[in-house]
Amino acid sequence: MKKIILHIFMVILLLAISVSSGMATIKKPSYWPTQGWKTASPESQGMDSYLLIEMLDTILKKGLRVESVLIIRNGYMVLDAYSYPYSPKVPHHIDACTQSITAALIGVAIDDGHIRDVNQPLLDFFPGRVIKNIDTHKRALKLENLLTMTSGFECSDPFLYLQSGMMNMILDANLRMSADWTQYIIDLPMAEAPGTRYRYCNYDPFLLSAIIQAKTGLNARAFAEKHLFDPLGITDIGWGSNPQGITLGYGELFMRPQDMAKIGFLYLHKGIWDGKQIISSRWIKASTKKHIDTKLLPGYGYHWWVVSPGIYASAGNKGQFIMVAPEKNIVAVFTGRLSPEEFFIPLDFMQSYILTAVKTEGPLRSNPEGEKLLISKSKKWQNTEPAERKNK
Numbered sequence: 001m002k003k004i005i006l007h008i009f010m011v012i013l014l015l016a017i018s019v020s021s022g023m024a025t026i027k028k029p030s031y032w033p034t035q036g037w038k039t040a041s042p043e044s045q046g047m048d049s050y051l052l053i054e055m056l057d058t059i060l061k062k063g064l065r066v067e068s069v070l071i072i073r074n075g076y077m078v079l080d081a082y083s084y085p086y087s088p089k090v091p092h093h094i095d096a097c098t099q100s101i102t103a104a105l106i107g108v109a110i111d112d113g114h115i116r117d118v119n120q121p122l123l124d125f126f127p128g129r130v131i132k133n134i135d136t137h138k139r140a141l142k143l144e145n146l147l148t149m150t151s152g153f154e155c156s157d158p159f160l161y162l163q164s165g166m167m168n169m170i171l172d173a174n175l176r177m178s179a180d181w182t183q184y185i186i187d188l189p190m191a192e193a194p195g196t197r198y199r200y201c202n203y204d205p206f207l208l209s210a211i212i213q214a215k216t217g218l219n220a221r222a223f224a225e226k227h228l229f230d231p232l233g234i235t236d237i238g239w240g241s242n243p244q245g246i247t248l249g250y251g252e253l254f255m256r257p258q259d260m261a262k263i264g265f266l267y268l269h270k271g272i273w274d275g276k277q278i279i280s281s282r283w284i285k286a287s288t289k290k291h292i293d294t295k296l297l298p299g300y301g302y303h304w305w306v307v308s309p310g311i312y313a314s315a316g317n318k319g320q321f322i323m324v325a326p327e328k329n330i331v332a333v334f335t336g337r338l339s340p341e342e343f344f345i346p347l348d349f350m351q352s353y354i355l356t357a358v359k360t361e362g363p364l365r366s367n368p369e370g371e372k373l374l375i376s377k378s379k380k381w382q383n384t385e386p387a388e389r390k391n392k
Contacts, residue, residue: 011367026329029075032263032274034233035155037258039162040327041074041371046360047071049370052079056377059083064345067092068257070333072265073356080258081378085387091236091254092335094318098239099205100287101228101263102249103147103303105212105220107283108227114215118286125211126186130281137190142212145194145301146289155193155201162263181242182210189274202250205303220247231278231375232266234259240290251316257333263314264322264331278283288324307347321346 031038040048052071054252068088071079080088109115122141123131131138145151159219185203209220215225221239230238237259240252267288271279283302290299290306299306305313307323314322319338323346324331332354332369334346 001036011078019044026268027074027327029269030203031085031274031349033075033262034231034274036233037072037077037080037261038075039080040073040078041362042073042078042317042374043367045073045303046077046364047073048359048364049357049367049374051353051357052371053374053377055349056081056381058349058353060381062278063344065337066334066345067337068333068335069349070257070302072261074329075265077258077261079374080376082382083383086335088119088258089236089254089383091238091256092260092320093252093254094260094322094335095251095318097260097314097316097320097322098251098253100248100314101224101253101286101321102205102208102212102220102264102274104228104279104283105224106143106147106302107287109212109216109223111280111283112114112216112227113191114210115143118142120187122146122207125214129183129186131183133189137193141190141194142207144291146208146304147287148195149198149200149204149303150195150292150298151199151201151204151207152190152192152194152196153185153201153203154189154202155199158327165293174230178245181206181244181246195292198292198300205249206246207249209247212249213246219245220249220377229280231273231276232259234261234262246289257335260322260332260333260335264324264333268324268326274309286389291353297340306367311350317343319343319346323347323350325350325355328355330354330358338372369387 042052051156055069059069064385067083069081070077071078082088088091106115110117120143121139122145123139123142124135141151151218185207188203213219218226218313219241221241224239234255236256238254240248242248266278267284268279271277287302288304288306289301291302294300297305297307301312303314305315307313311323311325311326313324319334319336321334322331323324325332332350334349338345
């Protein structure tokens, strides 16, 4: 664990140094990718192709189970690479990145007046229920505590153990046998006062989904399709529900990497999409700033990680990432099946290759050889199985 913590510290330091020299200003996009992303060469967007080639080579040589890498700069897709058998058309399980989507929907519900604000007590959302273990801690529990993983519930799923308890919601026999998951969770005893500390617990985003359904009359998936996915042109998704029809706010969302990038792009542009304010800029700002310290990264917002002063990320088990670097006008997406020890590799690559590849705000001199080689490497990665790559 000490080795992992030291590694994280070095990643954070390097990211902070890199971002401090950021140069780009976020401008209104020349188009909106509702119908799909426009592609461009890295050099045309001020990036060095050879560093991106080196990144793909590192993935290939080390046999890392990174399954896709997508980079958007200035609104243009400069890299969209997939490991066999994945492709741009295949939705990927985004694991806990799902929670960032759930939090976004809470923001929309507040914007639309379905929910008052983040200070609303949890017990207000479930009137008429007989709730067990009510004490001063449970009475003090607010919506914001669910958004920041500081609910204080008795929950055996701390993120400190690198998500080894991630299946808690599925494997909890008492929960599975319960006819009402929401009742089961709000009946839980409190381990500590809300807001005391960050503690990874899937119960929190599940309750957010239950609240969305209770206050809007739509489950989170239907609410997302109407207010978030449809406006962004996100159509090919899958999102599981529990036996009572409540969308699983903590996970089980399948989405194509190009659509994951749309979520990052929406946040990059402060909630605006094609002239419409999909999510208020206030919510974007609140979601991506530090609310609580954590053991693994500098801070945690509303189900978004604060990686450094200029980078925030949505992160999921096994290496699912949506990373946003506003100062360099970049959104980067990774999906994969990385081991716990490899989990932070996408953050490494963000600094070592992606941000370092940014050389200017404007275009670089054309590099036909580098562009051709980058395309070749991407095709090799997608069209060959890992065992074949060593010989090609």
